Amino acid sequence: MYCGINIVRRSYGLHVVRGSKPLNRSSILKADAVRRCGFSHTPCGMSFTRTFQKAGYLPARAYGENLAWGQGELGSPVHTLQLWLNSPPHRKNLLGTSWRDLGIAYERGHMFGRDGVALWVLQLGRRH
Secondary structure, X not given: OHHHHHHHHHHOOOXXXXXXXXXXXXXHHHHHHHHHXXXXXXXXXXXXXXXXXXXXXXXXXXXXXXXXXXXXXXXXXXXXXXHHHXXXXXXXXXXXXXXXXXXXXXXXXXXXXXXXXXXEEEEEEEOO
16 A cells, blocks of 8 residues: 555655654554444544544644545455545545655454455654
8 A cells, every 4th residue: 555655646746655653553543443433533532633642643744644444345455545536535635745754554354344344544644
């Protein structure tokens, strides 16, 4: 998924984003909460910024995220990237010009009452 995101960004003339340990940690925290409490940017009643704070990414100049889930091929990296590109708000996040950092979490298994679900959390940010 990291490579796919940067291939897409380069195809639009944008700079690449680099992996960030704090954003990876934040993405994992968000994925775990989404898995437990439901598909939402604010699962378990937590604020949107909670995982960014807990992982030590804040303060930051900008931050955002995309979520996706699907079963089988619908949860593949290629399909997920296409889904985000076809959705105006997700596309805006993916192709944001201010992003420098990237974190990704991926979980697969039984969730949302279904088997074989792939869950993706993409977080983007810029600290300075």
